[in-house]
Amino acid sequence: xxxxxxxxxxxxxxxxxxxxxxxxxxxxxxxxxxxxxxxxxxxxxxxxxxxxxxxxxxxxxxxxxxxxxxxxxxxxxxxxxxxxxxxxxxxxxxxxxxxxxxxxxxxxxxxxxxxxxxxxxxxxxxxxxxxxxxxxxxxxxxxxxxxxxxxxxxxxxxxxxxxxxxxxxxxxxxxxxxxxxxxxxxxxxxxxxxxxxxxxxxxxxxxxxxxxxxxxxxxxxxxxxxxxxxxxxxxxxxxxxxxxxxxxxxxxxxxxxxxxxxxxxxxxxxxxxxxxxxxxxxxxxxxxxxxxxxxxxxxxxxxxxxxxxxxxxxxxxxxxxxxxxxxxxxxxxxxxxxxxxxxxxxxxxxxxxxxxxxxxxxxxxxxxxxxxxxxxxxxxxxxxxxxxxxxxxxxxxxxxxxxxxxxxxxxxxxxxxxxxxxxxxxxxx
Amino acid sequence: xxxxxxxxxxxxxxxxxxxxxxxxxxxxxxxxxxxxxxxxxxxxxxxxxxxxxxxxxxxxxxxxxxxxxxxxxxxxxxxxxxxxxxxxxxxxxxxxxxxxxxxxxxxxxxxxxxxxxxxxxxxxxxxxxxxxxxxxxxxxxxxxxxxxxxxxxxxxxxxxxxxxxxxxxxxxxxxxxxxxxxxxxxxxxxxxxxxxxxxxxxxxxxxxxxxxxxxxxxxxxxxxxxxxxxxxxxxx
Numbered sequence: 001x002x003x004x005x006x007x008x009x010x011x012x013x014x015x016x017x018x019x020x021x022x023x024x025x026x027x028x029x030x031x032x033x034x035x036x037x038x039x040x041x042x043x044x045x046x047x048x049x050x051x052x053x054x055x056x057x058x059x060x061x062x063x064x065x066x067x068x069x070x071x072x073x074x075x076x077x078x079x080x081x082x083x084x085x086x087x088x089x090x091x092x093x094x095x096x097x098x099x100x101x102x103x104x105x106x107x108x109x110x111x112x113x114x115x116x117x118x119x120x121x122x123x124x125x126x127x128x129x130x131x132x133x134x135x136x137x138x139x140x141x142x143x144x145x146x147x148x149x150x151x152x153x154x155x156x157x158x159x160x161x162x163x164x165x166x167x168x169x170x171x172x173x174x175x176x177x178x179x180x181x182x183x184x185x186x187x188x189x190x191x192x193x194x195x196x197x198x199x200x201x202x203x204x205x206x207x208x209x210x211x212x213x214x215x216x217x218x219x220x221x222x223x224x225x226x227x228x229x230x231x232x233x234x235x236x237x238x239x240x241x242x243x244x245x246x247x248x249x250x251x252x253x254x255x256x257x258x259x260x261x262x263x264x265x266x267x268x269x270x271x272x273x274x275x276x277x278x279x280x281x282x283x284x285x286x287x288x289x290x291x292x293x294x295x296x297x298x299x300x301x302x303x304x305x306x307x308x309x310x311x312x313x314x315x316x317x318x319x320x321x322x323x324x325x326x327x328x329x330x331x332x333x334x335x336x337x338x339x340x341x342x343x344x345x346x347x348x349x350x351x352x353x354x355x356x357x358x359x360x361x362x363x364x365x366x367x368x369x370x371x372x373x374x375x376x377x378x379x380x381x382x383x384x385x386x387x388x389x390x391x392x393x394x395x396x397x398x399x400x401x402x403x404x405x406x407x408x409x410x411x412x413x414x415x416x417x418x419x420x421x422x423x424x425x426x427x428x429x
Numbered sequence: 430x431x432x433x434x435x436x437x438x439x440x441x442x443x444x445x446x447x448x449x450x451x452x453x454x455x456x457x458x459x460x461x462x463x464x465x466x467x468x469x470x471x472x473x474x475x476x477x478x479x480x481x482x483x484x485x486x487x488x489x490x491x492x493x494x495x496x497x498x499x500x501x502x503x504x505x506x507x508x509x510x511x512x513x514x515x516x517x518x519x520x521x522x523x524x525x526x527x528x529x530x531x532x533x534x535x536x537x538x539x540x541x542x543x544x545x546x547x548x549x550x551x552x553x554x555x556x557x558x559x560x561x562x563x564x565x566x567x568x569x570x571x572x573x574x575x576x577x578x579x580x581x582x583x584x585x586x587x588x589x590x591x592x593x594x595x596x597x598x599x600x601x602x603x604x605x606x607x608x609x610x611x612x613x614x615x616x617x618x619x620x621x622x623x624x625x626x627x628x629x630x631x632x633x634x635x636x637x638x639x640x641x642x643x644x645x646x647x648x649x650x651x652x653x654x655x656x657x658x659x660x661x662x663x664x665x
Contacts, residue, residue: 005538005545012533339529342490343590344518344546346511422490426529 002349003356010357013329014364024325025365027318028405031311032369032398033376036390038307040377042300044388049296059104059260060138060289061267063087064248068276068283085282086245091275098270102263104254107135108246110228117167117221118186118193124170126163126219128187130228136162136202138252145177146200153199154224161185162200162222177201187221191235196223260288315401318365319409326358326413330420337417338425351418358410359403366402370395435502436597436629437464437487442496444482444652456482457493458652464598464631469624471632471640471660474649481602483649484633488523488600489516501597518547522591526603528583530575536562536586537571543593561589565619581612588619598629605639617642 014021065085067075087108096103112128133154136143144165153160168180175183183198200222232242257263264286271284330337337350374390381388444457456479464470474480485491486498489505490513498505501520508516517523522543530539540558549557562571565585575583584604591599601620605613617639624630632643640646641660648656 002545009534016533335529336531339525339531340542340546341514342488342517342523342529343543344514344594346514346546348511349546423485426490426525 002352006353006356007360009353010360013357014361020325021361021364024322024361025318025368027314027321028362028365028402029318029369029372031314031318032366032402033373034307034314035311035398036370036373036394037377037380038304038311039391039394040374040388041380041384042304043391044377044381044386045384046297046300048386049300050293059253059257059263061251061253061260061264061286062248062289062292063251063267063271063284063286065282066285068279068281081243081247081282083243083245085279086243086247087249087271087284088245091271092249094274095267095270099267102253102257104252105134105138106132106252107138107250108132108225108248109135110225110232110246112223112228112231113190115221116188117163117171118188119171119183122171122173124167126167126221128189128221128223128228128231130225131222132225135250136200136222138250142203143200144203146181146198148200149222149224153226155226156224157226157230158224159194159196159227160199160224161187161196162202163198164204164219165201166204166219167221168198168201189231189235191231194231260290264288264291315405319362319405322358322361322406323409323413325361326354326410327416329357330354330413330417333417334420334425334428337420338422338428341420341422342426347418350420351414354414354417355407355410358414359406362402362406362409363399366399369402370398373398434466435463435499436466436468437462437498437500437631439463439487439498440496442483442486442493442498444479444486444491445494448494456652457486459496460649460652460654462647462654464629466629467624467627468645469620469630469632469643470645470647471634471643472647472649473634473637473640475635478649479652480633480635480649484600484602484631487598487631488521489513514546518543519594520597522593522596522599524584524587524591524599524601524604526606528575528580528587528607530578530583530586530590532575535572535574536567536578536589539575539586540590540593543590547594549594558589558593561592562586564592565589579612580608581615584608584612584616585619588616588623592623592628598631599623600631600633602633603635604632605636606634 065081065087069075092106092108096106108131110130112130115126115128117124117126131149131154133151134148136148143162146162149160149162152158163185165177167185168175168177171185172180172183180198180201185196185198187194187196229244235242251267253260253263268284268286271286276283340350340353374395377390378388439460439462442457442460442462443455446454446456458479460479460483462483472480472483482491486493487500489500492505492507492513500516503516503520505513505516523529530536531542534542537555537558540561541554544554544557559568559571562568565588567582567585567589570578570582573582575586578586588599588604591601599620604620605616608616620630620632621642630643632639634640637646643660646656646658646660647654648658
């Protein structure tokens with residue numbers, strides 16, 4: 001019944017004491033803004049991670065070489081990789097013989113090193129990676145002109161290349177991606193300079209969180225595995241001998257696989273039983289995207305929980321600060337309370353007045369916190385290069401929760417005010 | 430039979446503090462007091478005479494330890510706090526020495542406040558508050574806040590506020606105590622005007638000259654009424 005009057009009164013009280021009000025709100029502001037910041041960034045990261053994994057396909061499986069723990073479960077730091085520890089083509093062939101009917105496609109890659117791509121006076125920098133046939137699809141690379149590398153090119157000694165439309169623009173300023181197909185490009189690598197023919201152009205993706213996770217594909221130049229083998233053998237020296245084989249293989253299961261985690265387990269068992277049983281140092285681990293998403297999500301939620309606990313402590317401290325100021329305010333306004341009682345205010349009216357005031361302080365603090373948190377969250381997301389979106393439920397909960405803090409921590413001072421003896425209060429100096 | 434024109438009817442009022450303790454204090458020692466409708470009465474007494482305690486009981490801020498008191502026909506026995514609030518709201522208009530306007534609240538809203546607590550709808554509240562402020566000559570300063578008003582202006586707003594719910598009595602505690610002589614005179618003239626309009630006014634003061642302006646002067650000393658005399662009933 002007095003709600004509007006109480007709100008106006010509380011606001012005019014805050015205006016009269018701006019600095020004090022701001023300092024009082026500080027705890028609430030910090031608490032709420034940290035919650036909003038972390039939910040904004042957290043949401044953005046989780047979503048872009050799950051977008052990435054969804055792009056890669058939930059039925060993707062990563063197979064990689066891993067240190068074998070010793071009998072006590074400790075990581076074995078016995079020695080570095082040797083060729084016998086890596087995944088070899090024969091292993092993949094045998095695996096495909098066994099599981100080929102369930103595999104849609106697979107990808108291995110071999111980093112050759114950074115290179116200057118040259119066409120006359122035009123040049124561009126990029127990283128050269130050898131890949132197997134039809135590997136680009138699995139890595140979420142979108143061919144816009146020409147085609148992916150095929151089987152013959154990969155197995156043979158075809159000096160062909162797939163690069164991004166960025167490269168085309170830098171190297172052939174006058175040509176469209178379609179026109180760039182068939183053009184010659186020179187790559188200057190540490191091992192020497194080689195000439196390639198463009199067979200495909202893929203769409204450049206703005207470097208984002210996904211790219212930082214998987215290795216930025218935007219500047220990557222793809223060449224056939226057979227060619228990268230040749231180049232690496234050229235560059236091989238006594239001290240840094242090139243090892244044939246792969247540290248990891250990516251597999252995409254087809255639709256006949258319903259349980260990708262089970263399939264990952266079968267894959268892992270196959271490699272370990274057949275090829276790594278006698279290897280004392282290394283083994284194979286295969287993980288489905290499902291389980292990777294799971295571990296990513298649980299990591300994110302651990303971080304969120306930690307921040308939330310900090311925020312909760314901050315809100316608690318902020319709430320106590322509000323209570324403290326409300327107690328001061330009640331003492332300062334003892335005469336006013338006495339006057340109100342003399343004019344006929346019931347205890348409940350006084351209580352409501354002070355609870356509303358404390359609620360308004362906390363709500364304004366909450367709103368400032370939301371604005372601050374959203375700003376910081378969006379800035380943070382921008383720094384991480386993920387599209388940040390403030391979570392509306394989180395904002396509503398934050399404002400609601402700050403009002404609840406106002407009620408909770410305002411109740412005791414409000415009750416103290418309500419119970420003042422009007423005679424004593426009127427006489428208070 | 431109850432006299433309808435009896436606004437304040439006090440019989441054998443005692444007020445004791447620290448009851449049962451060694452320092453038990455008896456402030457009021459059997460006060461009988463009757464104030465009739467339309468009267469302008471003053472209560473005088475030195476500090477410590479019990480006059481403030483009596484005023485608190487008249488004003489329903491406090492309860493007597495012993496004795497009977499009825500205000501405008503309402504017996505004030507063991508009434509609960511909320512009912513006391515209602516009685517203060519509806520039956521009594523307080524005017525304080527230190528004005529006691531609510532800070533950061535316009536004159537208009539100060540006057541409207543008792544009506545707010547009395548549940549008067551907003552539109553009516555505002556209209557009556559405006560009218561009351563005009564009556565005390567503050568029609569031009571309705572939106573001013575207390576810190577923008579002089580002492581005399583504050584007291585006029587306070588008197589308008591005391592009139593808000595058309596109370597049975599106006600209880601004025603040293604209303605001119607914080608004002609200079611000429612401003613105090615204006616405030617007293619305002620009380621006389623209200624009295625002429627039929628208001629019942631109880632003035633508590635230690636200033637015998639002011640007291641003599643009223644119809645009846647009741648002198649309190651050591652918790653007892655020691656004298657009742659007619660004032661000069663200065664009418665303007």
